[in-house]
Amino acid sequence: MSFLDDLKYDANGLITVVTVDAENGQVLMVAYMNREALTETLSTGFGTYYSRSRREMWRKGETSGHRQKVLELRLDCDLDCVLLRVEQLGGACHTGHYSCFYRKVEDGKLVFTA
Amino acid sequence: MSFLDDLKYDANGLITVVTVDAENGQVLMVAYMNREALTETLSTGFGTYYSRSRREMWRKGETSGHRQKVLELRLDCDLDCVLLRVEQLGGACHTGHYSCFYRKVEDGKLVFTA
Numbered sequence: 524m525s526f527l528d529d530l531k532y533d534a535n536g537l538i539t540v541v542t543v544d545a546e547n548g549q550v551l552m553v554a555y556m557n558r559e560a561l562t563e564t565l566s567t568g569f570g571t572y573y574s575r576s577r578r579e580m581w582r583k584g585e586t587s588g589h590r591q592k593v594l595e596l597r598l599d600c601d602l603d604c605v606l607l608r609v610e611q612l613g614g615a616c617h618t619g620h621y622s623c624f625y626r627k628v629e630d631g632k633l634v635f636t637a
Numbered sequence: 638m639s640f641l642d643d644l645k646y647d648a649n650g651l652i653t654v655v656t657v658d659a660e661n662g663q664v665l666m667v668a669y670m671n672r673e674a675l676t677e678t679l680s681t682g683f684g685t686y687y688s689r690s691r692r693e694m695w696r697k698g699e700t701s702g703h704r705q706k707v708l709e710l711r712l713d714c715d716l717d718c719v720l721l722r723v724e725q726l727g728g729a730c731h732t733g734h735y736s737c738f739y740r741k742v743e744d745g746k747l748v749f750t751a
Contacts, residue, residue, distance in 0.1 A: 525745065526742065526745070526746060526747045529747075539653060539667060541655050541664055541667060543664060547662070548661070548662035548663060549662060550655055550657060550664065550720055552713070553653060553655060553713060553718045565742070565745070595741055596741060596742045597738040597739075597740060597741045597742070597750070598738065598740050598741070598742070598747060599666070599667060599737040599738050600730050600731065600732050600734070600737045600739070601737070604667045604737070604738075606664055606738045616714050617714065618714050620714070623713040623714045623715070623718070624711040624712065624713050624718075624720045625711075625714070626711060626712050627709055627710060627711045627712070628640065628679065628710045628711070628712070631639065631640070631679070632640060633640045633643075633712060636711070
């Protein structure tokens with residue numbers, strides 16, 4: 524019996540993951556894991572997700588080199604969300620930005636931000 | 638035309654929201670908004686979600702008093718996730734904890750943490 528059995532995966536077998544930079548706590552990205560990706564993340568110590576668009580395991584940084592060394596894995600009260608604290612190599616976002624959250628709403632419009 | 642038209646809502650009309658404490662950046666909770674909740678959050682300046690379990694608008698803190706004054710609303714690269722920076726009154730979690738992420742995985746087991 525593992526805590527993995529207690530998690531609330533959605534209808535597609537996925538759980539939401541929020542990944543933050545362990546150095547400063549900033550939110551880098553939100554992605555998804557299935558049980559296999561979660562197991563691999565725990566066993567390898569590197570952020571591994573499930574890509575909903577490509578429908579396959581997504582070893583973050585495998586091609587870009589922007590890997591995530593996992594320092595801590597938390598779960599929320601409902602056991603349906605993971606919080607990963609990572610040491611991020613390079614930018615976390617596929618656009619090249621440090622974080623995926625590089626736009627904010629200002630006066631009802633989306634603007635770029637630091 | 639509003640940026641709300643560009644967001645990628647899921648099949649249920651929802652978008653994932655990560656809410657962080659503006660004071661220290663810590664992740665407080667993950668919840669969902671539909672377009673109505675997002676509109677209300679922007680117009681009132683207080684965190685308003687859509688409760689998937691109760692299937693209704695969820696004005697965070699309406700009964701508990703643990704409201705969230707929104708200081709910033711960001712969007713991710715894919716436009717399918719919101720990041721809210723809030724001033725959190727009281728605990729964010731319905732269990733009474735400051736954050737919903739009060740458990741971490743240690744040696745393959747879930748343990749309580751600060």
